[in-house]
Amino acid sequence: MTAGLSRMFWWHQQVGDNLEVGFTNTSAGNLALHVGDDPDAVLRRRAELESVMGVRPGSLRFMNQIHSASVAEAAGPGCAAPTADGLISLDGAAPLAVMVADCVPVLLAGAGPEGMPVTAAVHAGRRGLLDNILPEAVERMRAAGGTALRAWIGPCVCGRCYEVPADMHAESAALLPATAATTRTGTPALDLPAGAEAQLAGLGVAVERIAGCTLENDQLFSHRRDPASGRFAGVIWRRS
Numbered sequence: 001m002t003a004g005l006s007r008m009f010w011w012h013q014q015v016g017d018n019l020e021v022g023f024t025n026t027s028a029g030n031l032a033l034h035v036g037d038d039p040d041a042v043l044r045r046r047a048e049l050e051s052v053m054g055v056r057p058g059s060l061r062f063m064n065q066i067h068s069a070s071v072a073e074a075a076g077p078g079c080a081a082p083t084a085d086g087l088i089s090l091d092g093a094a095p096l097a098v099m100v101a102d103c104v105p106v107l108l109a110g111a112g113p114e115g116m117p118v119t120a121a122v123h124a125g126r127r128g129l130l131d132n133i134l135p136e137a138v139e140r141m142r143a144a145g146g147t148a149l150r151a152w153i154g155p156c157v158c159g160r161c162y163e164v165p166a167d168m169h170a171e172s173a174a175l176l177p178a179t180a181a182t183t184r185t186g187t188p189a190l191d192l193p194a195g196a197e198a199q200l201a202g203l204g205v206a207v208e209r210i211a212g213c214t215l216e217n218d219q220l221f222s223h224r225r226d227p228a229s230g231r232f233a234g235v236i237w238r239r240s
């Protein structure tokens with residue numbers, strides 16, 4: 001791992017031939033253009049991230065995330081970011097990013113046709129998770145010929161910290177029972193990563209959970225801890 005990677009990433013791993021996955025930390029800075037930050041500074045940080053990832057400048061694909069269950073195919077560099085909450089690359093060639101600050105970032109990879117990987121990056125907040133964005137992404141990857149799918153669930157707010165109103169707890173538990181949780185003080189809570197893991201495992205996807213609660217770690221951005229917070233990113237890419 002290069003010095004840049006270890007400095008800018010909370011966790012990073014090579015997971016296959018040239019295929020790498022990771023989640024940035026606050027040292028990589030805010031990577032989102034929609035949180036009121038200086039756009040030039042955000043673009044400089046994205047360029048620095050691409051440089052340590054070893055991908056071409058401007059090649060990292062982002063999406064305009066709206067807590068939907070829509071998955072879009074990654075377009076070429078220079079195209080506008082699609083409005084979606086899942087990005088898929090049919091040959092793994094496009095480096096993909098999902099931005100979060102408490103929601104669940106999920107990276108997926110599978111063996112695709114002609115020896116190329118199929119990859120995806122998914123923004124699984126409460127709404128998207130309950131609306132089945134993960135099954136949608138898995139279905140799209142399999143439709144593209146993806147097999148032996150693996151998923152990495154990144155740092156997000158944990159089930160002991162994510163307090164919600166009782167009616168929201170009941171709705172979530174009815175739709176996805178594994179999300180039902182209680183806070184340290186015994187109030188209704190949601191465990192979104194547990195819900196994501198249960199859903200993916202139920203679809204036959206091999207899941208790895210990366211430790212780290214965003215609310216409890218100030219090396220990660222948390223919208224609940226700081227409503228003016230930036231966003232960190234989950235990224236999946238092939239080193240060229």
Ligand SMILES: [Zn+2]
Nearest residue numbers: 100103123125
């Ligand atoms: Zn979110």
Ligand SMILES: [Zn+2]
Nearest residue numbers: 158161213216
């Ligand atoms: Zn926590």
